[in-house]
Amino acid sequence: MAATQGSLGQTQLSLYTPILTTPSISQAGWSIHTAKRAILKSDEIDQITERIKIPLPEMIFGNNHVIIRHDASGWEIGFNALDALDRVAKHGNPDGGLVKVSYSEAWLRDKATSEDGVHEVVKPFDWTYTTDYRGTSRPMTTSFEKTEDKIPLHKLRRPDPILFFEDIVLFEDELGDNGISMLSVKIRVMQDRLLLLCRFFLRVDDVVFRIRDCRIFVEFGEDEVLREYVVKQDSYENVKRKISLRTRDLGLFLRDPNWVAEQLPVIETVTEKAKVPMQAMT
Amino acid sequence: MPGLTRTIDLDGCIERLYRRELLAESVVEAVCAKAKELLINESNVIHIKAPVSVVGDIHGQFFDLIELFRVGGFPPQTNYLFLGDYVDRGYFSIETISLLTCLKLRYPNRVYLVRGNHESRGISQNYGFYSECKAKYGNSNVWNYFTDMFDYLTLSVVIDDRIFCIHGGLSPNVHSIDQIKVVDRFKEIPHEGPMADLVWSDPDPDKEDFGISTRGAGYTFGAEIVKKFLHVNGMVHILRAHQLCDQGFQVLFDDRLSTVWSAPNYCYRCGNMASVLEVSDSGERTFNVFDAAPENEEYREQQALQHNTMTEYFL
Numbered sequence: 001m002a003a004t005q006g007s008l009g010q011t012q013l014s015l016y017t018p019i020l021t022t023p024s025i026s027q028a029g030w031s032i033h034t035a036k037r038a039i040l041k042s043d044e045i046d047q048i049t050e051r052i053k054i055p056l057p058e059m060i061f062g063n064n065h066v067i068i069r070h071d072a073s074g075w076e077i078g079f080n081a082l083d084a085l086d087r088v089a090k091h092g093n094p095d096g097g098l099v100k101v102s103y104s105e106a107w108l109r110d111k112a113t114s115e116d117g118v119h120e121v122v123k124p125f126d127w128t129y130t131t132d133y134r135g136t137s138r139p140m141t142t143s144f145e146k147t148e149d150k151i152p153l154h155k156l157r158r159p160d161p162i163l164f165f166e167d168i169v170l171f172e173d174e175l176g177d178n179g180i181s182m183l184s185v186k187i188r189v190m191q192d193r194l195l196l197l198c199r200f201f202l203r204v205d206d207v208v209f210r211i212r213d214c215r216i217f218v219e220f221g222e223d224e225v226l227r228e229y230v231v232k233q234d235s236y237e238n239v240k241r242k243i244s245l246r247t248r249d250l251g252l253f254l255r256d257p258n259w260v261a262e263q264l265p266v267i268e269t270v271t272e273k274a275k276v277p278m279q280a281m282t
Numbered sequence: 283m284p285g286l287t288r289t290i291d292l293d294g295c296i297e298r299l300y301r302r303e304l305l306a307e308s309v310v311e312a313v314c315a316k317a318k319e320l321l322i323n324e325s326n327v328i329h330i331k332a333p334v335s336v337v338g339d340i341h342g343q344f345f346d347l348i349e350l351f352r353v354g355g356f357p358p359q360t361n362y363l364f365l366g367d368y369v370d371r372g373y374f375s376i377e378t379i380s381l382l383t384c385l386k387l388r389y390p391n392r393v394y395l396v397r398g399n400h401e402s403r404g405i406s407q408n409y410g411f412y413s414e415c416k417a418k419y420g421n422s423n424v425w426n427y428f429t430d431m432f433d434y435l436t437l438s439v440v441i442d443d444r445i446f447c448i449h450g451g452l453s454p455n456v457h458s459i460d461q462i463k464v465v466d467r468f469k470e471i472p473h474e475g476p477m478a479d480l481v482w483s484d485p486d487p488d489k490e491d492f493g494i495s496t497r498g499a500g501y502t503f504g505a506e507i508v509k510k511f512l513h514v515n516g517m518v519h520i521l522r523a524h525q526l527c528d529q530g531f532q533v534l535f536d537d538r539l540s541t542v543w544s545a546p547n548y549c550y551r552c553g554n555m556a557s558v559l560e561v562s563d564s565g566e567r568t569f570n571v572f573d574a575a576p577e578n579e580e581y582r583e584q585q586a587l588q589h590n591t592m593t594e595y596f597l
């Protein structure tokens with residue numbers, strides 16, 4: 001059994017069954033499994049839509065995953081699109097809470113005068129696909145406890161040789177050309193440690209920017225895993241103002257999640273720690 | 283201006299572009315000026331005859347456009363109707379739109395270009411075309427020439443009075459195609475109204491009627507709307523692009539509407555197929571499915587090596 005871990009204490013069953021093949025790398029008692037495949041086929045999309053109950057993002061890499069597995073115990077934490085999407089708000093009211101595109105008000109006003117007789121809004125849900133996904137861990141009894149520990153950035157800033165690197169997209173949606181919503185996972189494995197970053201990046205043009213970063217840090221040889229979850233958000237206007245007036249190419253900046261991540265204020269940070277069992281779990 | 287009056291060596295331009303070489307800025311200026319002169323005379327609804335091959339979104343995937351020609355035949359041996367979204371997202375928006383514009387000028391009755399929602403200043407400034415122009419020409423003049431030309435592209439095509447072709451979909455304000463003919467199209471795509479709907483709207487297979495998109499603007503249209511539109515206009519099929527399909531095409535509403543998608547391995551990572559839809563003399567429709575061109579992978583490997591992006595010390 002596997003569980004996705006969202007807000008503390010909440011667990012839900014995983015929708016994803018990974019097909020594990022040879023690990024991409026094994027290092028110091030840990031194995032990294034990665035899968036980078038094509039977007040789902042339409043019959044796969046139909047099946048999953050039925051389970052998740054919201055229209056899936058346009059580019060849905062439902063067979064992609066990154067899994068970090070402790071060899072001796074079989075303990076693991078992984079990242080996949082389906083469990084992330086299962087945590088998107090599936091209902092909502094367009095007039096309360098859900099994001100609207102910038103020109104929505106004007107559009108609805110103009111529409112009212114055209115008397116086209118169309119009033120029904122199609123399936124309201126959080127079409128920005130904002131998710132608080134923090135990974136899927138097995139077994140589901142794993143508990144992450146809040147900690148004052150921090151990910152040791154000084155160790156990660158060292159130019160230690162990277163033995164393995166991968167960058168995998170889990171889903172992406174162009175929001176009908178109103179911006180971008182994207183969930184992707186990067187992982188790098190060095191000789192003595194590894195870092196994983198699962199990043200949700202959202203830009204709704206002329207409305208809002210959001211970042212949700214979930215980092216997993218493992219120092220090999222220690223029996224614990226650090227997980228840091230950071231929420232960042234700001235208005236589109238505020239971010240745009242930070243671009244030098246000398247450049248006219250705003251798009252170049254506004255499309256770059258790394259640059260945007262540096263500009264957004266932190267709304268919330270939660271760091272948690274999980275003990276990894278030393279031997280096989282029963 | 284000297285650039286505007288001189289004659290353009292179109293065959294020379296096309297040859298260069300097939301080799302993926304950029305045209306000089308002044309040549310692009312002249313090509314766009316010529317194209318405007320040609321396009322201004324096209325109706326908002328152009329009637330053409332089969333056989334014709336219909337192409338969906340390309341999005342600057344130049345190698346795949348060439349692959350499409352290898353699969354479907356090079357113009358003018360094959361007649362082409364392109365349904366828009368030539369620019370943005372891919373690496374070669376300039377090469378793609380330069381080639382298509384030159385082909386249109388060279389074979390005006392064998393190549394037709396419909397406007398997509400990316401053929402607009404607002405969208406192409408944010409989604410790649412503008413940045414590419416700045417990067418490859420050092421300024422935004424070429425972007426200005428092309429986006430001015432985009433205002434002249436037609437909105438729809440009818441094949442053999444039977445198949446209605448647009449980029450996006452139907453509009454609650456358009457019941458008969460005569461209502462499209464009176465739209466003033468020579469402008470930036472607005473957010474609202476028939477012109478916006480034709481390039482933006484999407485079919486919804488689970489619905490009968492029109493609906494408002496959950497994003498708070500734009501329409502979706504269902505089975506009953508499609509049936510009614512075809513009946514009123516005496517046609518049998520609607521052909522559109524605008525939405526990614528993993529198999530390169532999708533047929534909906536009891537064969538009354540097709541989506542054709544022509545960007546394989548979209549954004550160089552989706553792993554999807556692409557297609558070109560061949561409409562024969564007798565009105566038969568055949569999707570010719572194709573995969574990404576091998577040149578993409580070579581190009582990307584080269585780039586990764588050059589820019590050292592094989593690994594990244596992210597934090």
